[in-house]
Amino acid sequence: MSYGTNVTYRYDGSFNGLMTAVYKAISSKKMPENIISEEDSQTILFHEEVVVSDEEISSKMQKYIREKISFDALDNIRRCYFSNAKEKEMLILKYILLGKKYGRKVDTMLSVDTVITMFKVVKRFSNEANFYREFLRFTENEGVLSSVIEPENFVLPYIVYHYEQRIGNLDFLIYDKTHKVALIHKDKHSDIVFIDDFSLPEADDKERFYRELWKGYYNIIGIKERYNEKLRMNLMPKKYWKHMTEFEDMFGNNKENKKCLMG
Amino acid sequence: MELLEKLKILGDSAKYDAACTSSGVDRGGSIDGIGNAASCGICHSFAADGRCISLLKVLMTNYCLFDCKYCINRRSNDIERARFEPRELAELVINFYKRNYIEGLFLSSGIIKSPDYTCEQMIEILRILRYEYKFNGYIHAKAIPGADPLLIEKLGFLADRMSVNIELPSEESLNKIAPDKSKRNILLPMHNIRTGIEENHTEIVKYKAAPKFVPAGQSTQMIIGATPESDLQIITLSEALYKKFSLKRVFYSAYVPVGDEKFLPSKETKPPLLREHRLYQADWLLRFYGFEAKELLDEKHSSFNPLLDPKCNWAVNHPEFFPVEINKAPYELLLRIPGVGVNSARRIMMARRTANLNFKDLKKLGVVLKRAQYFILCNGKMTEGLKVTETAVMRELMSASVVKKLDENGAFPDNSYGTQISFFDNENKNLSMEDSVKCLTGQM
Known part of the structure; x- marks a missing residue:
């Protein structure tokens, strides 16, 4: 991989988009200056290249990570993607490049900055997800339990399973005020949807x-x-x-x- | 009586029980019920005293036939009494659980009518929860000393964890302060529960669907500072309980005076929180760090050093183990280094497979170098420019609050590193400074 190119990839903010951008960087063998999402900056940079999200490439990339690095590595990458870490895209790219070189051993290389940074981001993320198993509170109204949370990281996808197990027979709603997203569980089925505003009844x-x-x-x-x-x-x-x-x-x-x- | 009033009385009566963990059992949700259990346990809140609130910890009733002097609910104490109806309590648990306030129920009780009757009433509450509400969450139940073994067994099939509190760490104290309890009455149910768990394990191997008996194991509690037992006696007893009865946890509860009673500390006595803290630290060393009780204390030093945690105290008294080479030492030895915990020791084992570790790496792995640096080598070298003097070392090994206190009392002589320090001269001399300095300067 050659350094010194100053192209910046701009992706649509989705996980598939990010995986497509990573794939592009790896296959072109050129290290980008940065990878940014649509929301990151409105001004268009001079050396900017827009990456169009491609589901097929993304699943190819994920399969590669799972098989060539490890299942845990893919899990780390997902958590990092859902976190609020700064420049998480470049961290993910660097981490994948290390994984490409060292395989599953990469997660033992805790003396390498990229690995330890990834490790810490994932830990912070998981801690916060854990806090929302503990400190979340429901209000019951007309048979529905609802709750409002304000997490720094986008933890909803990581607490769904827990609440499904815990109160899966009841209808419930968890609103993430920071990201304006709600988890709605109705008739034993969960959905994550965007909602602009919600307040407790x-x-x-x-x-x-x-x-x-x-x-x-x-x-x-x-x-x-x-x-x-x-x-x-x-x-x-x-x-x-x-x-x-x-x-x-x-x-x-x-x-x-x-x-x-x-x- | 209103429910709120009852809850306040029966919660207040239960609060001196230290155990509030919901750990040790993993169970998914069920199709038509409510609740699950996570083996790591989940704390839902922390009270103003910083203790975790995981379970709704209440007594079924605080009426009691017994007259244990240390207990706030003793018969002779003039306090308000209340009793939950089984259905009322079950409904409360479900409603708290739904709202994510709690992980489950911790049910204890005063003895009403007879131990058997009390136990039957507790079984009824658990039955309603498990069978009527199909409650799958965590339940911790107290075994009632003196109840019929068959009833205890029945309770055990409904609960996740059971406990019998030893309360007083010696038979002598027990006879003096809790005349209605006896060593036999406490150890017998403990023994029965352990046997039950073992038999159940073989059944589960045979029949996967066999009902589970106390799947999260049993625990107990000792009161610290109500009676004259030494730390050595307590920690030796804990070790025996872990080994003989396969207990999951022993809890320590600093005695909070509940009245002026003969044989007990006066009402003005403050709860010995530091002592309790040291016991928990030592307990951790027994369970996770491969220490034995006799390594931590002996007849000559029968109480823990108030200035140093038990691990640091052990380290400065055992220079022959140090310094430890981080890149080579076995896991068991890494665990013995002050400033290295279970997590960082595991990370060291992992990271050194692919790289030679230096001090900077250790910091990244979460080692507390401030403490560890005096006990370790990285590739044969100590931290560069490290000044090893007894004052400097002790400063780093003691907790910030202890250092602050000593500074206020002028116990650390300014800039006169290496001189004899006054506080090491007290009768409770647990550290040999000469040895530690020798060790630290590499003379040994």
């Missing part, structure tokens, strides 16, 4: 009842003699509190309480 009496019970429980279960604010914050970063039932009074999600406060 007003809590009815039954919902209020259980929220009050939960808050009551949450507040007595801590042992006063052991209070440790720092520990709590380390384990449950404050950015997650906003959508958690136990802190709703703190953030004024509880409209009734707000009214009370305002007199």
Whole structure:
């Protein structure tokens, strides 16, 4: 692969598009200056080349990664793609190039910058996905459970399976406010769809009842003699509190309480 | 009584139980039920004391026939009492579970009427959850000491994990403080559960669909600081429990005074949190780092060093093991280096297959070099320009909060590296500084 070419690939932002761009770089044996998605920059660069997403090439590329590198490598690449890491496209390309050279061994090469960076991006991503197994809260309204989350990474595809297993017999909706995408699970079938805006339905009496019970429980279960604010914050970063039932009074999600406060 | 009131009373009564894990069993969802279980366990929230909330931890009732002095629910204590109806509690669990507040139920209880009756009532709650609501989530149930083994067995087929709390680490203390309990009453159910699990394993091998008995294993808890047992006694007991009863976990709970009782610390006593922390650290060393209790403490040093964690303490007292060559040492030895954990040791094993590791690489792999640097070599060399003096080493090995405290008390002499430091002269002298310095400077 020769360096020093200053072409920048622009792809449509889809995974297939990215795989097509990677394929293009590898088959032309020229390292691009950068790979950017449509949303990255509006100005058209001088040495820009638009990559048209090609499903067939993409699946060929994925098959190559799975067979020549490893299944885990493909999983890493997907997670990296769904993450909010900076310049993730070039990271993915460099990682694939290393994999092409070293095969499945690439994931043991933790002293190589590209590999360790990939490793960290994937870890951050997986941690966040995990947080949304823990700290997500549902509101029940007319038989449907709904929830709003604000993740940094696009974790929805990675929590679908968990919630299908957990409450697959119920209808539920998880709205990702950051990416404006909703996971809708209805009649035992899940879909991920774009929705511009969504807010939780007003809590009815039954919902209020259980929220009050939960808050009551949450507040007595801590042992006063052991209070440790720092520990709590380390384990449950404050950015997650906003959508958690136990802190709703703190953030004024509880409209009734707000009214009370305002007199 | 309103449900909220009940929940507050029965949650409050259960909060001194440290176990709140939902780990150890992997189970997918079912076609018509609700719930699954993940073997890693899921914490759904953290309370103001920083402890994980994974399960709805409540007592079925806090009425109790027993009069254990350390317990807030003892018969003689004047507190408000309540009792859940089985159906009421089951419905609460399902509604909390649906909303993703909890992973399941942790059910314990005071003894009402008789141990057998209490156990039957608990079975009823679990039966409703498992069979009526088809609840597939996690259930941790307390075995009631003194209940019929057949009832305990029945409970075990409904629960994922069971526990019998030892509470007091010696028979003597038990007799003195918990007169209604006996060593036999505690160890017998523990023994039965272990036997049950073993028999069940062979059944599952034979018949795949055999019902599972306590699939996530059993655990126990000891109260720390209520009675005079030493750390050595406690950690030796833990080791025996892991080995003899194949326990999954031993929990330690710093004693929070619940009243002024004879034989017990006064109400003003603060819970010994640092001691509890050290015990957990040592417990980890037993379970994941290949340490034995006798390596960590002995008759002469029967309590943990408050200044150093047990692993660092062991390391500075065993210079003969160090320095360790990172690129060659076996896994077991890597685990013994301060600043190297299970994850980083595994990563080192993996990464060194393809490359020779240097200090910069180690940092990337997540090794805490600040601590590890004094104990390791990379390709025969120490970190360049590393100053090895006892003050410097101790500063790095102690936690930031300990260092801060010592600084405030002027325990670290300024710029006089290498001189004898006052705090090593106390009676609790666990580290031999001479040895550690010799080790660290490579004289040994």
